[in-house]
Amino acid sequence: MLFNSPAFLLFLPLVFAAYWAMNRWTVERKGLRAQNLLLLVASYVFYGWWDWRVLGLIVFSTAVDFFIGEQIARVNANDRPTDPDHRSPTAKRWLALSLTINLGLLGYFKYANFFIDSWVDAWAALGIPMNASSLQVILPVGISFYTFQTLSYSIDVYRRKLSPTKDFIEFAAFVSFFPQLVAGPIERASAFLPQIAQRRTFNSDQAITGMRLILWGMFKKVVVADTCAMYVNEIFGNYADYSGPTLVLGAVLFTLQVYGDFSGYSDIAIGVARLFGIKLMTNFKSPYFSRDFAEFWRRWHISLSTWFRDYLYIPLGGSRGGKWMAIRNTFVIFLVSGFWHGANWTFIIWGGLHAVLLTPLLLTGKQRRYLEEQTGVPSLREFRGMAWTFFALAFSLVFFRSPSVGEAMHYFEGMTEFKGFAQALPDLGTVNAVLLGFALATGIVLETLENWKLGAWLWRPWTYGVWATVVLAYSFMHENESFIYFQF
Numbered sequence: 001m002l003f004n005s006p007a008f009l010l011f012l013p014l015v016f017a018a019y020w021a022m023n024r025w026t027v028e029r030k031g032l033r034a035q036n037l038l039l040l041v042a043s044y045v046f047y048g049w050w051d052w053r054v055l056g057l058i059v060f061s062t063a064v065d066f067f068i069g070e071q072i073a074r075v076n077a078n079d080r081p082t083d084p085d086h087r088s089p090t091a092k093r094w095l096a097l098s099l100t101i102n103l104g105l106l107g108y109f110k111y112a113n114f115f116i117d118s119w120v121d122a123w124a125a126l127g128i129p130m131n132a133s134s135l136q137v138i139l140p141v142g143i144s145f146y147t148f149q150t151l152s153y154s155i156d157v158y159r160r161k162l163s164p165t166k167d168f169i170e171f172a173a174f175v176s177f178f179p180q181l182v183a184g185p186i187e188r189a190s191a192f193l194p195q196i197a198q199r200r201t202f203n204s205d206q207a208i209t210g211m212r213l214i215l216w217g218m219f220k221k222v223v224v225a226d227t228c229a230m231y232v233n234e235i236f237g238n239y240a241d242y243s244g245p246t247l248v249l250g251a252v253l254f255t256l257q258v259y260g261d262f263s264g265y266s267d268i269a270i271g272v273a274r275l276f277g278i279k280l281m282t283n284f285k286s287p288y289f290s291r292d293f294a295e296f297w298r299r300w301h302i303s304l305s306t307w308f309r310d311y312l313y314i315p316l317g318g319s320r321g322g323k324w325m326a327i328r329n330t331f332v333i334f335l336v337s338g339f340w341h342g343a344n345w346t347f348i349i350w351g352g353l354h355a356v357l358l359t360p361l362l363l364t365g366k367q368r369r370y371l372e373e374q375t376g377v378p379s380l381r382e383f384r385g386m387a388w389t390f391f392a393l394a395f396s397l398v399f400f401r402s403p404s405v406g407e408a409m410h411y412f413e414g415m416t417e418f419k420g421f422a423q424a425l426p427d428l429g430t431v432n433a434v435l436l437g438f439a440l441a442t443g444i445v446l447e448t449l450e451n452w453k454l455g456a457w458l459w460r461p462w463t464y465g466v467w468a469t470v471v472l473a474y475s476f477m478h479e480n481e482s483f484i485y486f487q488f
Contacts, residue, residue: 001049003268004222004480015042016275020202032199036169039196039276043178047142054140057109061102062175065150068098069157069164069171076160091158098154106147110139114343142182144340146175148307153189155311162190170196179272183265183485185283185303192278200277213271215467216446221264223474224443226481227436228257234426236401239411245424247415254401255394259288260443261484262301286451288393289374291385293357294367296393304340308333327362331355341400346408350399357392374451435477 001008015038022034048055072094079088153171156162165171174192235242235250242250266283273280283303290296297305313333319326331352338351361367378386402408425433 001046002480002482003265004218004475007049011042011046012272012275019276023200023202033169035200036167036173036196039178040169040173040176043173043176043181046178047176047181050141051138057105057140057143058146058176059172061105061147061150062172063168064101065098065154065175066164066168066171068094068154070166072154072157073164076158087158095154095158098151102147102151106143109143111339111343145184145186146181148186148304149189150175152186152307152311156188156190165189165193165197167197177273177278179269179276180266180280183262183269183483184301185266185269185281186307187280187303191281195278203277206274206277210271210274211464213267213274215271215464215471217264217267217269217271218471219264219446219467220260220267220443221483222471222480223439225257225260225264225484226478227432227439227474228253228260229481230428230432230478231426231436232257232401234428236411239407239414242414242426243424244415244417246426247411249424251394251398251401251415252391255288255390255397256440256443258397258400258484259284261481265483265485286447288390288447289378289386289451290389291370291378291382292361292366293354293389293392294361295370296389297354297358298371304337308337312336323362323365327359330358330362334358344403345405346399346402349405349408350396353396353399357396376452432478435474439474 001011019035019038022031022038024031044055044058047058072091075088075091075094079091153162153164153174157164165174170193171189173196174187174189177187177192180187232250232254235246236254239247239250263284270280270282281303283301285299285302287296287299290299313329316329316332317325318329334351334355335348336351338347338349338354341347341350358367374382398411399405399408402411425436
């Protein structure tokens with residue numbers, strides 16, 4: 001079910017009304033369990049809307065990690081080591097089982113075709129044809145996100161940083177919570193489970209904040225991202241017909257599209273969760289105002305970057321072994337991150353490029369120079385850093401958008417060609433050009449105000465109708481696109 005679909009506009013109010021009606025039950029625990037059960041059922045309806053067959057996979061993954069979490073905790077309780085870092089071999093085996101099952105499922109459904117095709121291509125490069133065919137495995141929506149959530153639960157229980165829940169409904173609601181199930185933020189059990197284990201009361205201020213986030217997310221998705229998508233699809237789909245400036249513009253527009261699309265989803269997810277009295281972590285902090293790539297990754301897809309930091313980078317040694325270990329581990333997490341995004345060499349190259357762009361900062365020890373939030377107009381030096389970061393990102397995203405490495409390279413080649421003085425913007429009609437101009441101008445102004453913490457005055461209860469009208473108008477004027485990160 002899409003956030004920007006008529007079905008969701010009916011689904012959300014019905015679940016919201018039933019959820020808070022249950023809060024009136026006089027027996028506190030009974031009302032809480034009913035709310036949690038409703039969230040679980042609603043989440044399965046939301047997830048099964050695409051294909052009910054995928055429900056079996058998420059239920060299985062949930063049951064596995066709930067059971068393994070109990071077993072690890074039982075072993076840890078019976079193990080009384082003098083060394084706080086000691087872990088029982090039995091607990092390690094249970095954790096290994098969780099990793100094997102979860103990563104095995106993710107590997108099969110997401111990467112089976114990739115490995116088969118790569119194997120065939122490798123032999124073909126040596127002049128040995130093979131007749132192997134792909135399995136044509138269907139990728140379940142959101143599997144990369146909820147797999148990381150369940151894995152973090154098992155790992156945290158193993159590390160004794162989290163006590164396992166004894167309530168299966170609570171745990172299943174955590175894994176499948178519908179606002180963030182399909183594309184994040186990737187929540188930690190340590191932050192989510194305590195919220196769902198206690199009674200929630202309706203808070204009007206929190207609900208208003210949630211509505212603001214939903215509208216802002218819808219604006220970024222429907223108005224900015226989907227309008228950019230019309231031109232991005234045209235340019236990338238027919239790049240051989242366009243001159244270099246148009247292809248550069250296409251890369252810039254895709255950079256704006258992917259941010260509006262993904263951060264828009266996160267804002268909607270966080271806002272919807274607020275309507276149910278649950279707080280999700282912030283996933284984006286105006287990343288296109290970043291002054292270098294280290295700051296960018298502290299502001300972009302925060303739930304994923306911190307997941308890799310805590311569960312891969314630090315266990316590998318982090319930067320404790322000096323600069324070269326930090327560089328090595330940075331390459332590892334970004335190559336893995338690229339592969340997490342999709343079963344294509346384009347994503348691996350995209351991840352590797354970001355590791356390369358971070359390397360000079362690691363070598364010079366400047367990766368943490370922009371930890372503080374921006375509090376004023378940027379200096380000329382900071383503005384140059386922001387421009388460099390943005391355009392380097394746009395360059396890397398050509399790989400992210402292209403279906404193959406070959407097509408990405410042809411696209412880059414086309415950037416260097418000049419085919420005359422034809423207009424840079426593809427001719428998709430005057431109305432679409434006006435829509436794009438308004439979307440970009442308004443989106444950039446609003447995002448700038450958000451970054452400088454000046455946007456609060458634009459969000460008042462009386463203005464909600466204005467933003468909702470703009471979103472609805474755009475949704476009627478062009479086709480709504482699916483969220484980009486649904487494919488991951």
